[in-house]
Amino acid sequence: MQTPPQAARTGVGQPRKLYREADRRVLAGVCRGLATHLGIDPTIIRIAFVVLAVSSLVGVFIYAALWYFVPLAPEEAAAEGEGTRKRGKRDIGQLVALAALALGLVFFVQMIGLGVPGTVFWPIVLVGAGAAFLWQQADDAQRVKWRKAAAVNSRSAVFRVLAGIVLIVGGLLGFLFFRGQLRHVGEGLLFAVVAAAGIMVIAAPFVTKLARDLSAERRERIRQEERAELAAHVHDSVLQTLALIQRNAYDGREVQRLARAQERDLRAWLYKPKKDEATTFEAAIEAQAADVEDQHGVTIDVVVVGDCPLDERLGAQLQAAREAMVNAARHSGAAVISVYVEVEPEQVTVFVRDRGKGFDLDTVSADRMGVRGSIVGRMERNGGKAVIRSAPGDGTEVRLEMAREGSDT
Amino acid sequence: MTEDTRPRVVIVDDHRMWRSGVRAELGDTVDIVGEAGDVDEACVVIEAREPDVVLLDVHMPGGGGREVLTRVLPNRPDIKFLALSVSDAAEDVIAVIRAGARGYVTKSISGTELTAAIRRVSDGDAVFSPRLAGFVLDAFSSTDVPAIDPELDRLSPREREVMRLIARGYAYKEVAKELFISVKTVETHVSAVLRKLQLSNRHELSRWAADRRLV
Numbered sequence: 001m002q003t004p005p006q007a008a009r010t011g012v013g014q015p016r017k018l019y020r021e022a023d024r025r026v027l028a029g030v031c032r033g034l035a036t037h038l039g040i041d042p043t044i045i046r047i048a049f050v051v052l053a054v055s056s057l058v059g060v061f062i063y064a065a066l067w068y069f070v071p072l073a074p075e076e077a078a079a080e081g082e083g084t085r086k087r088g089k090r091d092i093g094q095l096v097a098l099a100a101l102a103l104g105l106v107f108f109v110q111m112i113g114l115g116v117p118g119t120v121f122w123p124i125v126l127v128g129a130g131a132a133f134l135w136q137q138a139d140d141a142q143r144v145k146w147r148k149a150a151a152v153n154s155r156s157a158v159f160r161v162l163a164g165i166v167l168i169v170g171g172l173l174g175f176l177f178f179r180g181q182l183r184h185v186g187e188g189l190l191f192a193v194v195a196a197a198g199i200m201v202i203a204a205p206f207v208t209k210l211a212r213d214l215s216a217e218r219r220e221r222i223r224q225e226e227r228a229e230l231a232a233h234v235h236d237s238v239l240q241t242l243a244l245i246q247r248n249a250y251d252g253r254e255v256q257r258l259a260r261a262q263e264r265d266l267r268a269w270l271y272k273p274k275k276d277e278a279t280t281f282e283a284a285i286e287a288q289a290a291d292v293e294d295q296h297g298v299t300i301d302v303v304v305v306g307d308c309p310l311d312e313r314l315g316a317q318l319q320a321a322r323e324a325m326v327n328a329a330r331h332s333g334a335a336v337i338s339v340y341v342e343v344e345p346e347q348v349t350v351f352v353r354d355r356g357k358g359f360d361l362d363t364v365s366a367d368r369m370g371v372r373g374s375i376v377g378r379m380e381r382n383g384g385k386a387v388i389r390s391a392p393g394d395g396t397e398v399r400l401e402m403a404r405e406g407s408d409t
Numbered sequence: 410m411t412e413d414t415r416p417r418v419v420i421v422d423d424h425r426m427w428r429s430g431v432r433a434e435l436g437d438t439v440d441i442v443g444e445a446g447d448v449d450e451a452c453v454v455i456e457a458r459e460p461d462v463v464l465l466d467v468h469m470p471g472g473g474g475r476e477v478l479t480r481v482l483p484n485r486p487d488i489k490f491l492a493l494s495v496s497d498a499a500e501d502v503i504a505v506i507r508a509g510a511r512g513y514v515t516k517s518i519s520g521t522e523l524t525a526a527i528r529r530v531s532d533g534d535a536v537f538s539p540r541l542a543g544f545v546l547d548a549f550s551s552t553d554v555p556a557i558d559p560e561l562d563r564l565s566p567r568e569r570e571v572m573r574l575i576a577r578g579y580a581y582k583e584v585a586k587e588l589f590i591s592v593k594t595v596e597t598h599v600s601a602v603l604r605k606l607q608l609s610n611r612h613e614l615s616r617w618a619a620d621r622r623l624v
Binding site for chain 1: 496517539540542543546547550573576577578579
């Protein structure tokens, strides 16, 4: 009894979901589904439901609610054809037994005088039976067949729908008949209300099932689109790069550059929210670093704390930072360059650092003075500050400070 | 370097190629006493070999490095864990640190740096990569929120300075030189920050990490 039949179905780690089971069910699979979920014998649950139903009717409501809200186990939809055939066999014997049991119970209740008067009772029975037919017909397991035009030809389906409608209409007419004899006043109004109610009862299962099917389909479509996008991306980027790496296997530097560029690309695609590099400082400096990496075959580690929108002065700082990175890549000889950006409420500070050979600030050649000028000069023109620290053999660090717009006024 | 002083290391990673790569790169600078390819195996190997340091991959099937930490650390609080990851997703980094790892480095780290990091962790100190230092500065930056526990929820100015230098790519030795303090003091500051990172209840820590990873 302690053997959960299909407990492991949903896999390890995932929370198990409650499903109704289509296999070996008696009515809608609620009891068997619950039993599987809880890992106990379905008979116990069934007895509990019957007791609840007979004693207080609560069981009926719970059962109906579970039937409505708990979806059928997904395997059923996959093994559609087989499932329906099985159901066909099961239906006849069990349905007769169930119907007999239900009838017996109902008559018992009626006889001991606890039931409702006959004029209301029979219409309720008829409407209830009709609604049950329609709901079962519109159940998930049937939906695939049911949506296709061919499926409606299936005799049992047509029979069920028709029987359901006939029962409901009959019940409503009966209700009108009995009521009509008693009250002639307001008959028209009553008729309209009752007719509307009838239409709602007939249409409701179809409408709700349709809505549910649509949302399920939408989820599936989104999933497929994501898959397609992933496949396209992997193909365009990763596979292409791997092919290039194989062709350039003799050129270590090129291989490293390719691998690094691909890594950066994939990382950005996987982990970073899409940012517009034209508008935020973090995205912009990462884009610049990526560009320098690509052109000079070095690794640039960028760490950014905070972020802010890009404006004209920060744009100048960005260009200066780029110059500093290019300098480090070209002249320092270091394989790794560290870039650190700190965005504070008052100012933005960028550090570009390498552990390369460094240089003596006083004896720099003219062209490098020029490049340095484009860093220092550019910063100063825009109201910022650039500090270069370097010594032969001790690496270089460029520090760029720029006040943020509106903070210095 | 004598046999006795080499840290005993277990490598946990689900990629065999990565494990053998690390093994080759570390060479005989450390004593590699075991390898494991998944969470269950890792727990068994660590229990059996009792290493000084575990090199722990953050992403593994069956719960990842975090699961290993939560299973092993309660029984063996003396074993040090150094997390390695290719992903820089803040959520993962913060999660594994808060589960008890003594440090975090990216997999692009060089062999010599990795050896240094292992030694540092085995000596009981913390290892922060520039990126982790950046995370810390970011997570502890918003000072406008009142701290619930000022002892844990704020960085001291000195700790902030140290973090900033590490984020700028400075090694501990360079940080010490820059701030005119000893390497030991730098290590003390970093360990203090690690403690705050592990124990602070700043909800920014978790919320911020989640925000950063809007995949």
